[in-house]
Amino acid sequence: MKKVGKIMLLGKRNFLVDSGKQINTEFGLIDLTKVKKYGQVVRTTTGEKFIAAEPTIKDLLSKCKRIPQIVTAKDAAQILAVTGLQAGWNCLDLGGGSGFLTIFLANYAQPGSVVTYEKDKKNAENIGNNVKFCDLKNVTVKNKPAEKFTEKDLDIITTDYVNAEKNVKKFFAALKPGGWLVMYSPQIEQHQKSRKEINKMNFDYVKTIETVQREWKVDPRGFTHPIHTQLVHTGFMTFARKKM
Ligand SMILES: C[S@@+](CC[C@H](N)C(=O)[O-])C[C@H]1O[C@@H](n2cnc3c(N)ncnc32)[C@H](O)[C@@H]1O
DSSP, X not given: OOOOOEEEEESSSOEEEETTOEEEETTEEEEGXXXXXXXXXXXXXXXXXXXXXXXXXXXXXXXXXXXXXXXXXXXXXXXXXXXXXXXXXXXXXXXXXXXXXXXXXXXXXXXXXXXXXXXXXXXXXXXXXXXXXXXXXXXXXXXXXXXGOOOOSXXXXXXXXXXGGGGHHHHHHHEEEEEEEEEEESOHHHHHHHXXXXXXXXXXXXXXXXXXXXXXXXXXXXXXXXXXXOOOOOOXXXXXXXXX
């Protein structure tokens, strides 16, 4: 049986909590020392029911501290969908920021690993804290400029920093044949520059995409429509796969 660590309490409201504690909520006191396995039902002192679920990486990331703007789930998910990233991959994430993409990749690459470079000390420390909070052991955070990376034989390199296009030749050399380069930027101008550099190297499957996700309000009375205000633009991604 899986040892109970952090718990995602699902009920009238959701709480991410540590096992072995008691917490006060607007529904009464919840005694988590009684949770012996995930999936168990727990009741508050007023009788309100909660399920003690195992947190997913999405639950954990929702509580991580953000400093710079993150790569959102809809874009991170495209990286898995397009590249087929899988268990055992060696990944390099340049411009670690808040560590959201690093953590997302590390979760799916286990027992492979992710090395991330972040030049800002405060951001690098925050990435380390977020990785610890998500209980991942396969991440190395380097508080250094991305341009100085030394990793080789990589399955994937992801970039999210200004001027990343200037390093495309080095990215090509560090990838395994068949490895993927994924360059993220909110500005299309950076992708135009990246595509120019990518075209000089022996890459295949070169594509620049934007993923648009619209949530809909589904009303039982029949007034169903897209939610009026929501996040429209996050960023573009350029994908390229190394040939030989
Ligand atoms: C937009 S954030 C990245 C967000 C990250 N992808 C995430 O999901 O949390 C860009 C980060 O790149 C860092 N950065 C900018 N230039 C860099 C460089 N040359 N080397 C390393 N980090 C750099 C910035 O300090 C910033 O933290």
